[in-house]
Amino acid sequence: MDLDLMASSFPKLLNATLVTLKLLSLSLIFGLVLGLLFAILRLNKNIFLNKFSYFYSYIFRGTPLLVQIFIIYFGLGQIEFLRSSFLWIILKEPYWCAIIAFSLNTGAYTSEILRSAFETINKGFLEAGDSLGISKKIIFYKIQIPIAIRQSLPAYGNEIILMLKGTSLASTVTLMDLTGVAKYIISTTFKPIEVFIVAGGIYLFMTFIIHNFIRYLEKKYSY
Amino acid sequence: MNVIKRFSLGLLITLFLSITANADKIRIGTEGAYPPWNSKDASGKLIGFEVELAWTLCRYIGQQCEIVEQDWDGMIPALIMRKFDAIMAGMSITDERKKAINFSQGYADEVASLAVMKGSNLEGMQTSEGINLTKKSGAVKKDLKTITEALAGKTVCVQTATIHQNFLESGDVGKINVRTYKTQDEVNLDLASGRCDVALAAAVAFTDYAEKSKKPVVLVGPTFSGGAFGNGVGVGIRKDDTELLKAFNSAINKARKNGDISRIATKWFGFDASM
Numbered sequence: 001m002d003l004d005l006m007a008s009s010f011p012k013l014l015n016a017t018l019v020t021l022k023l024l025s026l027s028l029i030f031g032l033v034l035g036l037l038f039a040i041l042r043l044n045k046n047i048f049l050n051k052f053s054y055f056y057s058y059i060f061r062g063t064p065l066l067v068q069i070f071i072i073y074f075g076l077g078q079i080e081f082l083r084s085s086f087l088w089i090i091l092k093e094p095y096w097c098a099i100i101a102f103s104l105n106t107g108a109y110t111s112e113i114l115r116s117a118f119e120t121i122n123k124g125f126l127e128a129g130d131s132l133g134i135s136k137k138i139i140f141y142k143i144q145i146p147i148a149i150r151q152s153l154p155a156y157g158n159e160i161i162l163m164l165k166g167t168s169l170a171s172t173v174t175l176m177d178l179t180g181v182a183k184y185i186i187s188t189t190f191k192p193i194e195v196f197i198v199a200g201g202i203y204l205f206m207t208f209i210i211h212n213f214i215r216y217l218e219k220k221y222s223y
Numbered sequence: 224m225n226v227i228k229r230f231s232l233g234l235l236i237t238l239f240l241s242i243t244a245n246a247d248k249i250r251i252g253t254e255g256a257y258p259p260w261n262s263k264d265a266s267g268k269l270i271g272f273e274v275e276l277a278w279t280l281c282r283y284i285g286q287q288c289e290i291v292e293q294d295w296d297g298m299i300p301a302l303i304m305r306k307f308d309a310i311m312a313g314m315s316i317t318d319e320r321k322k323a324i325n326f327s328q329g330y331a332d333e334v335a336s337l338a339v340m341k342g343s344n345l346e347g348m349q350t351s352e353g354i355n356l357t358k359k360s361g362a363v364k365k366d367l368k369t370i371t372e373a374l375a376g377k378t379v380c381v382q383t384a385t386i387h388q389n390f391l392e393s394g395d396v397g398k399i400n401v402r403t404y405k406t407q408d409e410v411n412l413d414l415a416s417g418r419c420d421v422a423l424a425a426a427v428a429f430t431d432y433a434e435k436s437k438k439p440v441v442l443v444g445p446t447f448s449g450g451a452f453g454n455g456v457g458v459g460i461r462k463d464d465t466e467l468l469k470a471f472n473s474a475i476n477k478a479r480k481n482g483d484i485s486r487i488a489t490k491w492f493g494f495d496a497s498m
Contacts, residue, residue: 074409077416092418094402174402183296184403187384190299190323 006194009185013199016181017206023095023167023177027102028160034103035110042115053111060108065166068105073097073173098170106163113159117151118144150221157214161207168203178202249286249467250307251277252293256406258431259491260313260456272491273311276330279483280458283474296384296405299323302459308467310459313425315386317453325462327471329455330484332498334446335387336426337370340414341439345373345421348444356395356450366445371397373444378402380410380419387423390451414440427492455498 041053060068076082076091090096121144129139171180182199186192253261253273261271269290281288291307302310302324316326334353339345350366374396381387383403391401404410407424411432414422422429426446433440458471478484484497 074412074416077412077418083417088417094418172405174404183383186300187296188319190303192297192300 002189002191002194005189005191006198009182009195010198012181012185013178013195013202016176016178017202019176019180020164020167020170020178021206023098023102023170023175024160024164026099027106027163027167030099030103031106031110031163034107035114038107038111039114039118042111043118057108057111060105061112065101065105066169066172069098069101069169069173072101094170094173094175098167098173098175102163102166102170105166106159109159109162110156113152113155114148117148117155120151121147153214153218153221157210157218160210160214164206164210165203247287249281249284249288249309250291251281251288251309251311252291252298252301252307253277253310254295254298254312254406255292256295256408257313257425257428259427260425261311272331272487272496273313275487275491276478276484277311279478279487280471280474283477284470286470294405295382298384299459302461305461308460308464309471312459313456314459315453316455316457317386317389317451319389320459323462324459325464325468326457326459327468328475329457329498330475330479331488331496332448332455333492333496334426334448335390335423335452336429336442336446337421337423337444338414338429338440338442339421340417341441343420343441343443345377345443346441348373350445353446353448355448356390356452358449367395370444371395374399374421376400377420378418380404380413380422382407382410382424385424386452387425390447391423393451395451411436411440427496 038053038056041049042057044050044053072091073094076097082088082091090100125143125147126139129143134142167177168179170177171183174180176184178199182195185195189195253269253271255261255263255269255271257271259272261269261273264270269292274290277288277290293301293306293312295312298310298312298314299320301307310324314320316329320326337345348369350369351362354363354366356363378400379391380402381391381404383405388401388403390396391399402413402419404413407428410419410422410424411429413419415436415438421443426442429440429442432438458475460468460471475484479497485495488497489495
């Protein structure tokens, strides 16, 4: 065990953790918006919208995240007309390709989590609102959404943790996130165990924080 | 119970036998993604200059060999952790790597070069044909200055943990925007897509790609050797494996004397890259 190496790589890895956290938070924000949108579409009676939402989640949950990143990064880069279009400004950057892949992926899982939360809401709540003469819109915003969010907290906490680990794939498209920098240090020191233990410890610590934060929310909003 | 006992005993014996059988074999690690040094054919079989040379060297050593595939960025750690006993993966002999492992004498050498897509404004860079960084004469310094100016503000792509990355980060060409990839294939893809303004690798890696993909990849600037680019490509061996190092060194001597290395090199590179 090279303890000196572990100590000297720690600040570099901590710096790279910022990139990881940026990737994670942006993807989660975009993913939550996408997830909510597609969950609502999924509950829609319109068969076209319904099926569209179903296929979105089917495709992104049915393929590995790594494959999705490669298709978005290397795959789209091969298409001539995309390269000459304005979209290339975004797709040219590995950072945005990673964000797009992560958002679409977590969006698919989030939509399923929210859909099942919506579906399990006790019909009595809605009927109670109805009988008080509250409009459909208000019932949705004031009753359905808050309950659905509370219901989905445990599953969504899991999704955040999975996504945190998923961001390590950003290093496959040249980004210098926590895993990317760990690999870089290993490539010059040839000591993978020490460096990966430090990097793994940082991931573990972040998971610990996320886990406890979600548990705190669960307690706070329990009913 | 008896059946289980007998079965596990049998399993143990086979396991033991297979381990001892493996012990006689020299396992050689290669990447399989760096043509023409080493690559894979359509059926997934390892081919290339070093694969053919490895079999030849094993014949001279007089021992059975097995060629093992390993990702480039984990090559040296895998050797140290005994996943295999020798590296033949286009790995240049550098001082940095010598701190971790030993190298046999060099068996081949070739130059590095920058590459761009046709139409890039780097085309027609005015430098000499080739520069050797071991002796930094006035002419070499002048060329490095030209390259530094040409690369300023450009995204330069390179495979990770290579001599080419070392050179770009050595400060010889100033502080530049380096992007690293896991494989040379990915560098080529992003050079062609335009994400990379310019790439640095072995010159043959680009000419090989241009030929196979029919993409307009062109070499620019001088060819590089010496200094950060090391002293040829050798067999990487663990520090404590001195016997194996001797065996490889004498096998390389014999193969060189009989003309095997230059014959195989010419077959794969199109020119004699042996040394």
